[in-house]
Amino acid sequence: MGYKIDEYLRQDKLPHIWCPGCGHGTIMGNLIRGIDKAKIDPDKTVVVSGIGCSGRASGYMNFDTLHTTHGRAIAFATGIKLANPELNVIVITGDGDGTAIGGNHLIHGARRNIDLTVVLMNNHIYGMTSGQFSPMTPTGDNATTAPYGNIDQNFDLADLTKASGASFIARGTAYNTRQLIEIFAEGLLHTGFSFIEAISQCPVNYGRRNGLSSAVDMLKCQRDSSVNIRKWDSLSKEEKKGKFPTGVLYKEDKREYTEMYQEIIDSVQEEAK
Amino acid sequence: MSKKGKVKITHPERCKGCEICVMYCPTDILVVKKGQITITDIDNCVGCYNCELSCPDFVLEVVENNER
Numbered sequence: 473m474g475y476k477i478d479e480y481l482r483q484d485k486l487p488h489i490w491c492p493g494c495g496h497g498t499i500m501g502n503l504i505r506g507i508d509k510a511k512i513d514p515d516k517t518v519v520v521s522g523i524g525c526s527g528r529a530s531g532y533m534n535f536d537t538l539h540t541t542h543g544r545a546i547a548f549a550t551g552i553k554l555a556n557p558e559l560n561v562i563v564i565t566g567d568g569d570g571t572a573i574g575g576n577h578l579i580h581g582a583r584r585n586i587d588l589t590v591v592l593m594n595n596h597i598y599g600m601t602s603g604q605f606s607p608m609t610p611t612g613d614n615a616t617t618a619p620y621g622n623i624d625q626n627f628d629l630a631d632l633t634k635a636s637g638a639s640f641i642a643r644g645t646a647y648n649t650r651q652l653i654e655i656f657a658e659g660l661l662h663t664g665f666s667f668i669e670a671i672s673q674c675p676v677n678y679g680r681r682n683g684l685s686s687a688v689d690m691l692k693c694q695r696d697s698s699v700n701i702r703k704w705d706s707l708s709k710e711e712k713k714g715k716f717p718t719g720v721l722y723k724e725d726k727r728e729y730t731e732m733y734q735e736i737i738d739s740v741q742e743e744a745k
Numbered sequence: 746m747s748k749k750g751k752v753k754i755t756h757p758e759r760c761k762g763c764e765i766c767v768m769y770c771p772t773d774i775l776v777v778k779k780g781q782i783t784i785t786d787i788d789n790c791v792g793c794y795n796c797e798l799s800c801p802d803f804v805l806e807v808v809e810n811n812e813r
Binding site for chain 1 (some may be wrong): 795
């Protein structure tokens with residue numbers, strides 16, 4: 473405890489523009505605490521974000537930061553990591569930015585198992601543009617572009633990234649702040665593609681269209697629908713209905729992309745001598 | 746948990762009155778009045794950090810010497 477979070481925030485950019493009760497501030501704060509807990513060098517840490525509410529985070533965090541084009545944060549981050557493999561590269565994206573516009577970059581980043589830490593703030597909606605449904609808006613829920621209920625199915629992002637090749641997959645909620653800090657710290661220290669889905673709340677553009685108009689109600693909903701992975705497997709199929717597991721869901725040691733790339737460079741240079 | 750630490754409203758100008766900290770406070774000492782967070786009884790603060798960790802706007806901090 474006793475994290476000095478102000479040192480990691482650009483004070484002149486605060487208060488931030490996120491709406492009252494938005495979970496993104498909580499998630500960003502606990503990502504910073506995770507960085508502090510993991511004791512990674514802030515001067516060797518780069519934060520890259522895309523477009524949308526989540527994309528604002530790079531403007532508030534006092535690191536070397538890059539606010540990129542829509543959906544392309546992982547592509548920019550891949551370039552940064554390949555050019556400077558010693559850097560800790562953190563990607564902050566959202567459910568629209570990361571799974572719709574940037575969905576292809578997400579699966580190919582995972583496929584390469586490049587050493588990035590991808591934090592996907594999932595608020596289940598396109599909040600910044602007033603509430604269009606995203607690939608993560610639950611089936612049946614309302615959005616400005618689904619006034620009679622969304623008929624699309626969602627991705628299971630843990631399954632998607634696992635099938636794509638990610639070597640660290642975790643999920644947390646804005647409700648469980650201590651778990652979030654642990655997950656972020658572990659993901660940051662993992663070598664390989666670390667994917668962390670952080671469930672956020674958007675009371676303004678998602679909640680109030682779906683019977684949850686306050687941040688407090690939405691956080692209680694996160695509390696009631698999340699189950700720690702340690703308990704998840706003991707639940708029956710019926711008990712799992714409407715719930716999701718949280719914690720570190722998958723982890724494996726696997727060869728990392730920039731290390732393999734360096735080996736190629738070394739061997740070719742050796743041959744040229 | 747720290748026994749010395751007490752909550753302090755370090756950045757009142759950032760508060761948006763969302764009441765998230767109010768939900769987390771185990772001793773109910775945080776109250777939103779006119780859209781701003783206030784501390785009703787600092788002596789009952791147990792320094793659990795719940796409010797600091799959950800505040801989306803970085804308003805509250807648990808500090809060792811809270812002079813208010």
